[in-house]
Amino acid sequence: MRGLLEKKVLFFGGKGGVGKTTCASATALAASHAGKRVLLVSTDPAHSTSDIFEREIGPEPVELLPNLWGLEIDGALESQRYVANVKEQIKGLFGDHILKEANKQIDLAASMPGAEEMALFDRIGGLIRGEDTRFDLIVFDTAPTGHTLRLIRMPELMEAWIRALSRSRQAMLGIEQDDKTDPVMLSLKGRLEGLREFRARLLSPRVSAFMLVLVAERLPIEETARAIDQLNDAGVSIGGLVVNRILPATSPDPFLQSRHAQEVVYLDEIDRRFAKLPRVRVPQLASDVHGVKTLEALSKILIPDPCHVAN
């Protein structure tokens, strides 16, 4: 898994509770030890990076350790910021009367379902485009798979949508596609360029990779297979699988022996079905993963000896 630290953007996804936050945090820590300036971003509305680092983390990057920052994105807050920003942008474009009406429409749009997701997407887009130059690597701890895969398809959908908006604006004003006089067209063009860059970085295997975390059980295996298909469809490169919480093989306890026997069958299945992808196995630790010390142990399993990685 060493090649991972050469990327610029890493996502950790998988079914609920399999260890996404734990593995994302441990990888971010390993990268920071290797001299990368790392931002660990939680996009899950139920944030838990602050629990694991036992520190308050908010909507702006906070330094957790040398070379390691944390950020928890909040959809509602991003949506408010987004609205304020759009209102600011259109301020000079219209007269008072139209502006009042436009602001009313914007407030209405912001209260629609999906608005928070859209604002979240915008913030993630900015991070993926590398707007914050303080960081060499951004590690995303994502919400359970479905939500994240939707976000990953968003640049594509938004591009189509903005192109349609541009076409109807052109038709309405009777202007050419490259007209530079209409501020609305200029703004749409700017958004389109931003989206293209977002998509290019997301789809570049040199820049981004998606890590899938699972445990050796039936449902997580099936969900992983589905996620692989969807990521392949979307053209996002898969960095590998983390098979987490593997039980000890040598326990004298009959209950654990029986669990282990079942696990071996699933581990074989994982090796067979996902043979093409790099895989790393992480043992079940004796207690929950809290605090930097336990994370250190995990990060050594995920990325052994990262010190050789060049900046």
Ligand SMILES: Nc1ncnc2c1ncn2[C@@H]1O[C@H](COP(=O)(O)OP(=O)(O)OP(=O)(O)O)[C@@H](O)[C@H]1O
């Ligand atoms: N290898 C491990 N050994 C022991 N405990 C682990 C291990 N991996 C994860 N855990 C524990 O399992 C629980 C779930 O892990 P984590 O929060 O990382 O999962 P998640 O996939 O992010 O969950 P969610 O879908 O709720 O965000 C946590 O209490 C964590 O400490």
Ligand SMILES: [Mg+2]
């Ligand atoms: Mg989590």
